[in-house]
Amino acid sequence: MKREIPLLITFIAGFLIVVALFIPHPPFNKIEETFNSWYIIVAGFTFILGIDSLILHNWEKIRRRSEGWPFALTVILSFFITLIWGIVSGVRTGHIFSTNSTFRNYFYLYIYVPLQATMFAILSFFIASAAYRAFRARTLNATLLLLTASIVMLGRVPLGNVALIPVISIAVLMLLWVLVDELKYVTSPTQRLIYIGIAVVAVVAAFPITKFLYHNLSPVTDWIMNVPQMAAKRGLFIGLALGGIAVSLRIILGIEQSYMS
């Protein structure tokens, strides 16, 4: 009973939804619509799962006076203050987000919004620091990634094409530095010739490439996004879609049961 009924429910729900795709006629389309309307109601309840453990965990912390308990108290207090303020204001004005609700106009806009927005804004600092510390052109692939990222970043901002001139110049100088350095360790003459060849090509090509990008940076960025970037994303997502279908089938057929734990 404890396992069979849930498995049956999963099977019926999933199976009928898939059938309705292939036979979009009565009664299946009506069943799909009804199931969807039930799902809309029940899905909301999944958001509150796990909140009991958050509250209990913090309550335990306060009871034991373990380290940082005043913050656990803050969590619980802000939980109840938000809840009560929301209910009172929402019932009085018809909805928590009514334009005349104090909950929306003060709590949401001036406490919650700045908290949430700033939590995410600090990520920019970490990414800048990582740019300095971690983004290294160690391999050819990594170099390609960094080059694309730089072109896209410059191609999407004003004056990006101007900034491109020093960027390409420095990049070429760095390449020359690496090549000259490598030459010291290379013994085979053909390999030497290749390195010298790369250096010459880089120097000769740098000017026309810079000139081209200077005038066409925005269209080039559009092209990267619409052609090679798009093709790779499509390849990746086709694979993900196939994987997703496989997992969903396993769930409907009851092979995958981890959600029951």
Next chain:
Amino acid sequence: MNTFEKLAQIDRRIIYLILFIVVAIPFLFKVQISMKPTSDVVEAYEFIDSIPEGSAVIISIDYDASSMPELQPMLEAILRHLFSRNIRVLLMSQWALGLPLGQEAIEQVAEEYDKKYGVDYVVLGYRPGLQAVIINMGRDLPATFDNVDYKNRPLKDMPVMEGIKNYGNIAVIIGLEAGSVGDLWAQFANSRYGVKLILGATAVVAPDLYPYKQAGQVVAILGGLRAAADYETLVKHKGAATYGMASQAFVHFLIIAFIILGNIGYLASRRKRRS
């Protein structure tokens, strides 16, 4: 210790401070740089421009405060375009906490254009269930929202809802996306019902949406603050995105400089190790 090694050990807080200053400077000195709108944004603008007056569009707020700086200016610019062309707007949300943000923008822009709630626009609200909501809206749009607006007022009394039964009566859905709901709009609303779709997305999400555009499932993609600034340019109303673009540009230059410096340090240390 040489210069590069010293540079490599620079305290991260100094980097944070530099970043903060570089963002603030263009604001303090009121630096503004004009730009030519990108082709994606022009496509979206022209499509909305071709919608007949009096048509209805859906705007879905699928973000919350965490991505507000990118999507809120985009929403405001699009609303200005729609209201200036007398197009009816049905505002909804697939992220509950995005609803008040959408509402704030629409109230403000509606006032500028003298638009009335219930006549020119309505806030439908939020319902959980994502795909299920999208599918059922295609069958019976008002019923999916229980025939009431977010404050429980009956939709049938509102002129804005006149003649609106399902997607067949909607000129375009404009989804503003900070997560994967944009995929769901393309997969369910467009593929199943053929309704036109414009997706405005945070820059994190935007690149993943390009396959939909190539396949014709989406009319146009608006990506990040730049797209918002471009839309502001097109509707000739400067806002937060336009003011922010100079900072955006300077920070991009700074980060690329960081990447270059870091790599020079790396090459120098590699050379030292070898010798």
Next chain:
Amino acid sequence: MHLSTSIWVWIAAFFTLAIFSFLYKDNPFYRFAESVFVGSSAAFAFLNLWFFDVKPKLWDPIAKGNILYVIIPLILSILMLTRFIPKIKWLSRWAIAFTVGMGAGLGITGMIQGYLVPQLKGTFLPLWVPGNLATTVNNWLLVFGTIFTITYFYFSKPIKGKFGVAAKIGIIFIMVAFGASFGYTIMARVSLLIGRVYFLLHTWLGMV
């Protein structure tokens, strides 16, 4: 400079700076702000459930006497709540099973009808467009970029021979895609910071 005179703007500025203070080091102001955020986020889950779901979809119909119309989702919802009562917690599986089954079913339909079919259709492009070299080249890149990317990721064969060449070209496309996504991600994060700095300088301090 026109400092804001609204106490609420000052509160917003306090919380903004409290979160930013973490960048210097972990400190009580940050932890206070973080705790407020965690607590109120949890409360929002309940508020949203009531005002967007239970009230319009269960409470109002029942109040109007239409209980039969919503009896099944009502039962499932109540079963979901048994999760909070350890003794009968297992009953919540029935409700979870329904949401999981629906999720799987909708997932399959979305992936087939909404992704695979239109995306494959989009990939069937002419490899020779007379008189238009640019489109021809782009079509080649689109078609083979997609195929080689799939080759790189989804075949558990060793990367060598002709197959290896395809996979190696695939990785070039993947690196370009990751580079583009990476550049866009930096762009997005920076925009979020710009939003907060604008709030501090404009709304709070009135400097710009």
